[in-house]
Amino acid sequence: MRASQLFMPTLKQDPADAEAVSHKLLVRGGFVRQFAAGIYIFLPLGWRVMERINRIIREEMNAIGALELSMPTMHPADVWQQTGRWHDIGDEMFRLKDRGDRDMVLAMTHEEVFTWLASRELRSYRELPQIWYQIQIKFRDEPRPKGGILRVREFLMKDSYSFDVDVAGLEVSYHKHIQAYDRIFQRCGLVYYRVESDPGMMGGAQAHEYMSPSAAGEDRVALCNACGYAANVELARSVATPPEGRVPDVLEEVATPHMRTIKEVAAFLELPASSLIKSLLWMAGDEPVLTLVRGDQELHQRKLERYLGRTVRPAHPEEVERLLGTEVGFVGPVGLELRTLADQSLAPDGPGGRRAYVAGANRAHTHLRGVVVDRDSRPEWADLREAAEGDGCSQCGHALHIEQVIEVGNIFKLGTKYSLPLGASVLDEKGEERPIVMGSYGIGPARIAAAAVEHGHDQKGIVWPKAIAPFDVHLVQVQAADATQTGVAQSVYTRLNEEGWECLWDERDERAGVKFKDAELIGCPVRVTVGKKAGDGIVEVEPRIGGTREEVPADTVAERVAALWEAAR
RNA sequence: CGGGACGUGGCGCAGCCUGGUAGCGCAUCUGCUUUGGGAGCAGAGGGUCGGAGGUUCAAAUCCUCUCGUCCCGACCA
Numbered sequence: 001m002r003a004s005q006l007f008m009p010t011l012k013q014d015p016a017d018a019e020a021v022s023h024k025l026l027v028r029g030g031f032v033r034q035f036a037a038g039i040y041i042f043l044p045l046g047w048r049v050m051e052r053i054n055r056i057i058r059e060e061m062n063a064i065g066a067l068e069l070s071m072p073t074m075h076p077a078d079v080w081q082q083t084g085r086w087h088d089i090g091d092e093m094f095r096l097k098d099r100g101d102r103d104m105v106l107a108m109t110h111e112e113v114f115t116w117l118a119s120r121e122l123r124s125y126r127e128l129p130q131i132w133y134q135i136q137i138k139f140r141d142e143p144r145p146k147g148g149i150l151r152v153r154e155f156l157m158k159d160s161y162s163f164d165v166d167v168a169g170l171e172v173s174y175h176k177h178i179q180a181y182d183r184i185f186q187r188c189g190l191v192y193y194r195v196e197s198d199p200g201m202m203g204g205a206q207a208h209e210y211m212s213p214s215a216a217g218e219d220r221v222a223l224c225n226a227c228g229y230a231a232n233v234e235l236a237r238s239v240a241t242p243p244e245g246r247v248p249d250v251l252e253e254v255a256t257p258h259m260r261t262i263k264e265v266a267a268f269l270e271l272p273a274s275s276l277i278k279s280l281l282w283m284a285g286d287e288p289v290l291t292l293v294r295g296d297q298e299l300h301q302r303k304l305e306r307y308l309g310r311t312v313r314p315a316h317p318e319e320v321e322r323l324l325g326t327e328v329g330f331v332g333p334v335g336l337e338l339r340t341l342a343d344q345s346l347a348p349d350g351p352g353g354r355r356a357y358v359a360g361a362n363r364a365h366t367h368l369r370g371v372v373v374d375r376d377s378r379p380e381w382a383d384l385r386e387a388a389e390g391d392g393c394s395q396c397g398h399a400l401h402i403e404q405v406i407e408v409g410n411i412f413k414l415g416t417k418y419s420l421p422l423g424a425s426v427l428d429e430k431g432e433e434r435p436i437v438m439g440s441y442g443i444g445p446a447r448i449a450a451a452a453v454e455h456g457h458d459q460k461g462i463v464w465p466k467a468i469a470p471f472d473v474h475l476v477q478v479q480a481a482d483a484t485q486t487g488v489a490q491s492v493y494t495r496l497n498e499e500g501w502e503c504l505w506d507e508r509d510e511r512a513g514v515k516f517k518d519a520e521l522i523g524c525p526v527r528v529t530v531g532k533k534a535g536d537g538i539v540e541v542e543p544r545i546g547g548t549r550e551e552v553p554a555d556t557v558a559e560r561v562a563a564l565w566e567a568a569r
Numbered sequence: 570c571g572g573g574a575c576g577u578g579g580c581g582c583a584g585c586c587u588g589g590u591a592g593c594g595c596a597u598c599u600g601c602u603u604u605g606g607g608a609g610c611a612g613a614g615g616g617u618c619g620g621a622g623g624u625u626c627a628a629a630u631c632c633u634c635u636c637g638u639c640c641c642g643a644c645c646a
Contacts, residue, residue, distance in 0.1 A: 010607095011580065011581090011596095012580085012581090012595070012596090012607060013580065013581050013595080014581085015580080015581090016575085016580085016581065016582085016638095016639085017575085017638060017639045017640090018639090019639075019640070034638090036637085036638090037637080037638065037639085085646085088646095089646075090644095090645095091644095092644090092645065092646085108646070109646055111646085140645085140646085142644095142645075143570080143643085143644055143645070144640095144642095144643090144644080144645090146639085146640080151645095218645095313643090314643095410646090412646085440646090442646090476605095478604085478605055479604070479605090481604095510607090511603090511604060511605085511606080511607075511608065512604070512605040512606060513604095513605075513606035513607050513608080514606085514607050514608095515605095515606090515607095516605080516606050516607085517606070517607050518607085520606095529605085531605060532605070
């Protein structure tokens with residue numbers, strides 16, 4: 001491809017409203033443009049990256065026997081009503097009416113249609129297993145799109161669905177996907193983790209997420225370097241560090257005027273935060289629930305919701321006053337007739353043993369010293385706290401590491417959640433009707449691209465993993481008007497193409513600096529420069545990062561490129 | 570949904586507080602020079618100041634409403 005014929009609008013300055021590194025660089029490099037909040041245009045360079053990612057996905061999906069097809073993105077509401085999601089999902093789903101006033105939806109995922117198809121077309125266990133996939137647009141009316149192409153309202157997704165006659169079959173399909181996904185993310189050059197995740201509203205027994213580290217990520221994972229345990233913090237189990245400080249185990253009120261936060265109370269009483277108890281009041285519908293975690297810990301709302309089996313929200317200050325007779329900041333567990341949940345680390349067999357803490361006294365400007373949780377209240381013990389850096393691994397005891405990540409893929413064991421309501425069943429060997437056991441599996445190609453940029457960049461611009469760069473080689477011809485350089489560049493270009501390299505030949509009538517800056521911004525793995533020494537048959541070859549510029553005879557460029565390619569990530 | 574910020578040529582911004590002929594840098598076009606790290610000089614074109622309403626002799630500027638975008642939180646298969 002000749003740069004003069006490519007639409008490649010690069011920018012010198014970061015876009016004003018971009019925060020994430022990947023957002024800035026993808027806009028500056030001429031890969032994407034924003035059309036509206038959470039809606040993006042992919043320009044030629046950006047689309048080349050997407051196509052390369054999608055190609056890898058297709059190859060690996062095909063390798064596990066998955067079949068590509070294409071599903072509609074606009075659906076009549078009734079299948080969604082049959083699975084209940086028409087009501088369950090809410091504002092995140094785009095809804096519209098057709099001219100006949102019939103309810104329609106823009107698909108935010110495709111379990112319903114795939115299962116609908118399976119219910120009509122699959123009759124016998126002999127036709128199973130099946131894995132069907134597509135690379136198709138999804139629509140989600142996100143309350144807050146953010147991070148450039150990281151969280152958007154319309155996006156491409158590879159989604160696949162497995163259909164098996166029984167749970168054992170689902171296991172096989174699930175593991176095939178693990179194989180395929182590992183290969184896909186490896187080939188895309190991503191740093192990634194496969195972590196245990198919350199099946200959430202998808203239902204089903206088990207789920208994993210594929211996560212790539214990034215400061216722009218919206219999730220955190222707990223990782224154990226010793227045994228390999230890896231889980232989203234929304235369900236990661238861990239062993240808390242022992243609490244510090246000592247509190248006499250005799251109940252005693254202490255005046256703590258205007259000391260509302262853990263930090264303030266700890267400083268005032270000259271105790272470490274881990275000698276305090278953090279008491280929070282939640283509303284589960286109409287039912288108030290008090291939760292206790294240690295002062296140095298964070299309660300994780302999803303863990304609480306999973307334990308209770310329903311959603312909760314923090315109580316409003318007025319509710320706290322009405323139910324507990326005190327103001328926010330002085331809440332504690334002693335003397336209350338409320339349902340109380342305490343994190344396991346406060347239990348007698350927890351890391352601190354049976355010991356006393358300081359908690360709110362349910363009286364304004366007062367705390368209680370000497371609270372022993374199992375003596376002074378009757379809590380249910382549960383895993384409520386968010387795993388923290390340095391906590392012990394629940395499997396091997398080694399210190400956990402917490403990392404911020406972007407979700408780039410997920411896999412779910414669905415079971416019969418969709419096949420039952422939509423009547424997708426087959427006859428088994430005995431002629432008995434059995435609901436199909438399903439799994440669903442997603443990958444966000446644009447998130448792969450963004451994650452790659454989040455991880456692969458420097459001051460100058462993007463450093464693409466070689467497999468998904470828009471071009472393999474960026475051939476910079478310094479002087480567009482120099483006939484000698486044109487001749488050498490043409491022969492290098494032809495040779496590289498013959499060898500199978502995708503090559504961007506920058507023969508624009510621009511100054512050298514402009515072309516170099518653009519090459520660095522766009523981030524192709526190898527740069528070949530045809531300049532001053534073209535007359536002597538000498539060109540320069542250098543990797544985008546981690547190497548040096550070498551002068552080589554023009555007729556050996558292909559070998560040098562191959563060597564640098566080999567060394568690139 | 571709660572909180573905050575911002576909307577001024579294509580891009581990045583100043584001007585607003587204290588109302589009085591709309592500016593800067595980059596980009597674009599023309600010419601000359603330059604030519605291996607986002608060129609220099611000279612000239613040119615391009616803006617309903619997000620929109621609507623109001624106050625005023627006069628509104629980018631003050632007031633009200635509204636739309637859009639971003640950030641924090643909430644939410645999120």
